[in-house]
Amino acid sequence: MRDVSRLAGVSPMTVSRTLAEPGLVSPEARARVLAAVDRLGYVPDRGAGGLSSRRTGFVALIVPTLTNPNFADTAAGLTAAMRPRGYQPLIGVTGYSVAEEEVVLRAMLPRRPDAIVVAGMRHSPAARDLLARAGVPVVEIWDRPEMPVDRAVGFSNYEAGRLAAQALIDLGATRIAGLGPERTGEARDFRGEERLRGLGDGLRQAGLPDDLILHHGRAAGAFAHGAEAMAELLARGGAQAVFLVSDISAFGALMECQRRGLRVPQDVRILGFGDFEIGRQCVPRLSTIAVDPVGIGRRTGELLLGLLDGEAVAPAVVDLGFRLVLRESTG
Structure with a gap:
């Protein structure tokens, strides 16, 4: 200098x-x-500067995967909001593992991030304690916890599942299935599980059976997951309509139907979640429950900037909601 x-x-x-x-x-x-x-x-030398300013200029962003475009978009939104102020994200990936999230946290905390952003609200007791004691702003994203560690920006995955049930019922379906990953093992998609829980409650409250809510395979991060889950459903006799916890899985299910000569939506209606680009471009285009991943990242960044500036930011939980998008796959 x-x-x-x-x-x-x-x-x-x-x-x-x-x-x-x-x-x-x-x-x-x-x-x-x-x-x-x-x-x-x-x-x-940002490290040397941080010794006097107590700011390192990076924000820890912990997500389950980067193969899901929505998490990549959230990272882009967070970066766009915070980069003009000199902050950059340092990204850690957990593979949907609660144990791995704890490992990532322990690796990041010694580097003194100025804030922590973590996808979801399910943490190990040790990880939750680490977040609570980090001494920096913490924002949980992509969910709506009743009691966040600090702050949260997202939506209710449970209510998204209930919306899926109501949408398919309104379309005339009475035999409705839900497809998501298994609820056991080290890697679990808790947000996807909440969507299926909401779907099941919505079906039961409408007087419809919930026996075709199937949990198949690992966390839904691949097209093959949807194809395999759809194959299992068809082996059980199929359904009039199917809700899948991700558009990635929904696309795989759509391809499995086409391989078997099943017409979508005439033989089976398919509803996904996430509004991914592939769902907007495939034939037929996927109906879905859309969220705003870039908006989640941007709103999180704005919230963090306020907290880092010492502002009294409220509320503790920001609900950005979701919306139903009906396209050709549901008729």
Whole structure:
């Protein structure tokens, strides 16, 4: 920094302000500093700066997978909201494993993130204690916990399942199935399980059976999951309509129906979740329950910036909701 200040003919403080808060520096001085930075190839030592500012400039973002486009979009929304203020996400992936989430947290906390964003509200007791004691803002996303660790931005997966039940009933179906991953094992999709729980409650309250809510295979992160689950359902006699906990699985189920010569929606209606790009482009296009993954990330970033600035941010839980999108796969 002293080398840059000498070359630019300004004080080290002006160099520091230019790199940290450029709006506080005159355009002429800023241009001279940036030219000197480029000439010298200077890279600020954020670790050293963090010793005095207690800010490291990164936010821990913990998600179950990056193969699901919605989580990637959430990361993009978070980055777009926080990058203008100098924050970048450091991403950890859990593979839908509660135990792995704890491992990721223990690896990230020594690096002193300025905030933590974690998908879901189901944590091991140790992980929840780590989050509560982290001493930085914590936001749980993609769910609506009654008692968040700190803050939450998302929606009710349970209510999304109830909406799926009502939508398929309104379309005239009386034999309705729900397909999702198994509820056992190390890797579990708790949000998908909540959607199926909501579906089951919605069916029972309408006086319809829930015996075709099937839990098959591992967490629904592959097209094959939907194809295999649909094959199991068809082996049991099939259904008039099917709700799958992800558009990825719904696309796999659609392909399985086409391989078997089943017409969608004439022989079976298919409803997914997530409103992924593939569901908007396949034939027939997938009906779905749409959420706003970019909006979840952006709203989380805005919330964190307020908390990091010391603002009294309310409410503790931000519900961004969801909406039903009916396309050709349900008729």
